[in-house]
Amino acid sequence: MFSIPITPELVVGAAELERTERGWRPHRLPSHVRERDADPQLTMVEAQPSGVRVVLATTARRVELDVHASRVSYPGITRPRGAVDVVVDGALVQSRVLQEGDAVELDPRTGAPTVVPGGVDGIEVDLPGTGESTVELWLPHNEQIEILALRADAPVRAVPAEGPLWLHHGSSISHGSNAAAPTGIWPVVAARRAGVQLRNLGVGGSALVDPFMARVIRDSPADVISVKLGINVVNLDAMRLRAFVPAVHGFLDTIREGHPDTPLLLVSPIHCGIHERTPGPGAIDPAGFATGAMRFLATGAEGDTAGGRLTLTVIRDALQQIVAARADDPRLRYLDGLDLFGARDEQAMPLPDALHPSTEAHALIGARFAERAFGPGGLLR
Template sequence: MDTIDLTPDLILGAAELERTDRGLRPHRLPAHARRRDADPQLTMMEAQPSGIRLSVVTSATSFALDLHATRVAYRGLPRPRGVVDVVVDGELIGSQALRAGDAVELDMQTGGSTLVPGAADTVEVALTGSGDKTVEIWLPHNEQVELVALRADAPLRPATTEGPLWLHHGSSISQGSNATTPTRIWPVIAARRAGVRLQNLGFGGSALVDPFVARVIRDTPADLISVKLGINVVNLDAMRRRSFVSAVHGFLDTIRDGHPETPLLLVSPIFCGIHEETPGPGAVDPAGWATGEMRFVATGDPAEVAAGRLTLRVIRDALAEVVSARSDDPQLRYLDGLRLYGEADAAAVPLPDALHPSAEGHALIGERFAGIALSSEGLLRAGSG
């Protein structure tokens, strides 16, 4: 097989590609934001390539991608490895779990970390039949990767992009926490069902109404924009209602500076029982250490809601009021997150760690979002031209 240049036009969903000693590292935030604005949590999450994929047209019968992963591991709490999905002409034909790569082992009890180095993985793709095929290699949503080398037995060219470009910002739920593979995170499920092109700015622990994220959205081309806010603000106990409402208005104002007429959807949190009535901060439940399971609890005092502490119920009311106050913006819509995953859904398809949806939950949310927001008559597309 011949070596193929890994050029930016083969890779969709990335803000930038950083040249490293090994190869190319995809980023979901531009360099200026990473250098000045991103804290260690966001720096880790934005380099996990949720929604990023190689997309090519080829008559090759086989090709291979070498990649070097870096993952976070919690000592004493096993976590599933990242997975690469291969989609051919729109159909998922295979998934490969990563086995090698570097691990940053975190000790949640002491706060210490240890780097355990490893080798690269190779994803091999075998194709049947003759003629051109559109092949997508979806990178892991939960591990950083460096693209080392691409080889094929026939030329590859960039796939033609089709459908509107949907830019979505949210939390770890939007990044894909607890989903099993990169095409099974809810934004990818929704995008593939609706025939739109996803650029995913879902960042674990980091949907905090940051002004610099609004500037990134402002400066990024998009046909459709959605912003899902609230859960991180609550579980970090980051704001009070007064500051939250003002920050959301400023966030939307900044987006509108670059996208004055782009359809824009403000989405409130899905149901999460621990934070519906109880403020943050959230914490890891220490009882999980005995069973090797990570679960979350809310540690705030419900009595302080009257003084401005935030719960998910307060957040939903506040976001609905924000959109109502901006009634002069006909392309701004509101979606109550309970329509995507509500209390009855939590009883039928529980959040396994009390915070993030299961694989079944991601499928439910993705299918509903596709219908409610991304269908031809959905909130983001009806009347958008």
């Protein structure tokens, strides 16, 4: 077997690779943001490599990848493990659920962490070996990963990107929460259907109209850009309407400094019953600990939008008005999140934790986004 050096050319969708004692950790945000701007929540989730994949072309009959994972868990709560999805010549051939790695158990009342160490996961891929194959190893969207080793029984090469580069920013829903596998999160579903190259800046709990995130988007290469805002602002009760509207304008202004003519799509939240007409902050439902399931609830008063308190209904109206006010920007478009997942969809596919879509709902959202954004006459065309 050949030992393959881990290089940025092979790790697609990451901003940087950090050298660790054991290997290489992909990061989705650059080091200057992690060091100055990121709080502990963002520090944790940006290192979960949602949308990041190892991509190579080879005539090998066997490829092996060793990874060491680190995940967050809560005592008494069962959460699905991450997986590595193997795609060969465009077809999903394997989804390897991780068995090893460290667990960081958080006390739900105090937040105090307890580390339970674990070992290394090895992913083995058997190939036909009858010609050159393109192999994509999609890393877990919901666990931090260190890449320890990559091996093959024949030389490998990096694969030049094909298709437009789509940069997407959003919340934990865009990050992939509740999806069962990394190719099942809705941005990856959409990208694979549309034939575009994804860089996913969906960051759980952290789509907060932060100026530093706008600067990251401004300074990053992209052929098309989408920004999905609203749910985190509501469930953190982070702003009032007076602050939210100019913040979004400023966010878009910053993106336009680096991408003056790039197709840019502003997307409002999908349907989420607990926050449609009830402001935040959101909270973990303590009743869920009795059943071993994580659930969320809204702690505000239904219908209370006095003083500019935000609900998803208020957010959608504000985002639509923001795009209308920027009519001098012909490449800026608006997509109503209810067109991706509306009230009837939530009735048919209830959000398992009252906040994040199921795997089936991710597939539906991804298919609809691919059609509305990238299909004939699409909003990002």
